[in-house]
Amino acid sequence: xxxxxxxxxxxxKVGMWSWVLHRITGVAMFFFLLVHVLDTxxxxxxxxxxxxxxxSYKTPIIGLAELGLVAAVLYHGLNGLRITLIDFWSKGAxxxxxxxxxxxAVTVALFVGFAPGHIxxxxx
Amino acid sequence: xxxxxxxIAEVPSFTVTLMVRRYDPExxxxxxxxDYEVTVYGTDRVLDALHKIKWExxxxxxxxxxxxxxxxxxxxxxxxxxxxxxxKTLIKDLDITQPIYVEPIKGLAVEKDLVVNMEPFYKAYxxxxxxxxxxDKPEKERLQSPEDRARFDDTTKCILCAACTTSCPxxxxxxxxxxxxxIVNAHRFIFDSRDEGAEVRLDILNxxxxxxxxxxxxxxxxxxxxxIQVTKAIAEVKQAILKGRP
Numbered sequence: 379x380x381x382x383x384x385x386x387x388x389x390x391k392v393g394m395w396s397w398v399l400h401r402i403t404g405v406a407m408f409f410f411l412l413v414h415v416l417d418t419x420x421x422x423x424x425x426x427x428x429x430x431x432x433x434s435y436k437t438p439i440i441g442l443a444e445l446g447l448v449a450a451v452l453y454h455g456l457n458g459l460r461i462t463l464i465d466f467w468s469k470g471a472x473x474x475x476x477x478x479x480x481x482x483a484v485t486v487a488l489f490v491g492f493a494p495g496h497i498x499x500x501x502x
Numbered sequence: 503x504x505x506x507x508x509x510i511a512e513v514p515s516f517t518v519t520l521m522v523r524r525y526d527p528e529x530x531x532x533x534x535x536x537d538y539e540v541t542v543y544g545t546d547r548v549l550d551a552l553h554k555i556k557w558e559x560x561x562x563x564x565x566x567x568x569x570x571x572x573x574x575x576x577x578x579x580x581x582x583x584x585x586x587x588x589x590k591t592l593i594k595d596l597d598i599t600q601p602i603y604v605e606p607i608k609g610l611a612v613e614k615d616l617v618v619n620m621e622p623f624y625k626a627y628x629x630x631x632x633x634x635x636x637x638d639k640p641e642k643e644r645l646q647s648p649e650d651r652a653r654f655d656d657t658t659k660c661i662l663c664a665a666c667t668t669s670c671p672x673x674x675x676x677x678x679x680x681x682x683x684x685i686v687n688a689h690r691f692i693f694d695s696r697d698e699g700a701e702v703r704l705d706i707l708n709x710x711x712x713x714x715x716x717x718x719x720x721x722x723x724x725x726x727x728x729x730i731q732v733t734k735a736i737a738e739v740k741q742a743i744l745k746g747r748p
Contacts, residue, residue, distance in 0.1 A: 393723075394671065396719075464737060471720075
């Protein structure tokens, strides 16, 4: 009941949840980029330390996280095109729902194309 | 024969449970969900059920309603998690096997039960100059072609119920945002060929808290009881700002 006493969750539709997912993937990518900039900058500080950090990335856990990163980039990028069309295409608002499912379909298709090869790489 | 007439005239009735989010600062600061069981008819709307509670069970239940027919825009509330007018939501269209959750619209301060302080909402509306701006004296009719009138027809339908603005996730966390309703009403004049204040209004909305706050979640479009294509209207205002004219 404590959750309910602060009001129920707003039951938005595709538009709202696509935005929530866009936020989550965007923030996740920001943190990846932050770490990425830091580890790359490390090479100027100490090449040996850089090697240690990069070697630590070649583990299955990071390998699986990379899968997540690719999924996030695919969704965020494609949904970004959808949002651009909503703002700039006169029929964008009308077809936003259908465009979301196209975004999801393309995201899944590209991800399915990428994942097997990557998983083989990570675990070999 | 008489029996047949009786069967036709009888409107099916059923029992539903309403969970209403109650808050009365004069009694307690605590917000609580209270359930009411009422017998309603297939023709009844959520507003009728609320009336039944207020008139027959608990007279302290507080909510706004004026015309009760979807014109005045007083009874916007969150019904089963979505902003709706209680007077336009038929109970039979909801899942009556589950309790119906009724709570105040989100993002505006609750004063009592389902009544919120609408002032920040009205202020945003006033801030966009919701009136005709024209320099010439009104000595004769201002003529307009049907095509020019059609340009802003959709946004003339607004009844200021606040269902759109309080469905917006941006507005919930940023009360400074003008919100969909104010932008819709700005759109109504910006794209009116008789109006000369488009530049002023575009300037007002070309702000961090103006149209650029919109994240196109389409909650507003989905919530509008008048079917206004709100997100589309906001996108058109964005375009007008980029072009520098309507």
